Amino acid sequence: MKYTQTSLDKLENLLDELEYVVRYERGTFQSGYCILEQKKVVVLNKFLQMEGRINTLMDIIPQLNVNIEFLTPESRKVYDDVIQRQEAADADSNSK
Template structure:
């Protein structure tokens, strides 16, 4: 997966369609992010660079309660790519 603004936008679309809110905030995040599952909010460290934001979201997306069948076909394809990328990172 390429580390471009377009890639970040695509991953954020997954979260948007799954009704999650992505916020970039300042704070003490041990891992660079925080997930508030009950409120469907993902908070990322606002000081992360583009590559860090994408990498962090690739780590987060598979952990969330997203039902792929509820996503539009284009976003579902992106979701599947993100999940595959996360598995590749975790296995390698």
């Protein structure tokens, strides 16, 4: 995934379809983000640059409970891409 505003918008739209609210706030987040699962809110450090925002959202999405049946075809493609990247990263780290 390229580090562009369009890529960030696609990830934010995916979360929107999953009924999560993405907020950019100031705070002391150890990992750069916080997930409020019960309220379906994802809070990212507002000082993250675009690349950091994209990487953080790509880290968050595989952790969420997702019902892929409710996703549009475009969001499903984005979701599948994120999951494939996560699986590849996991496989890569396990082989080391």
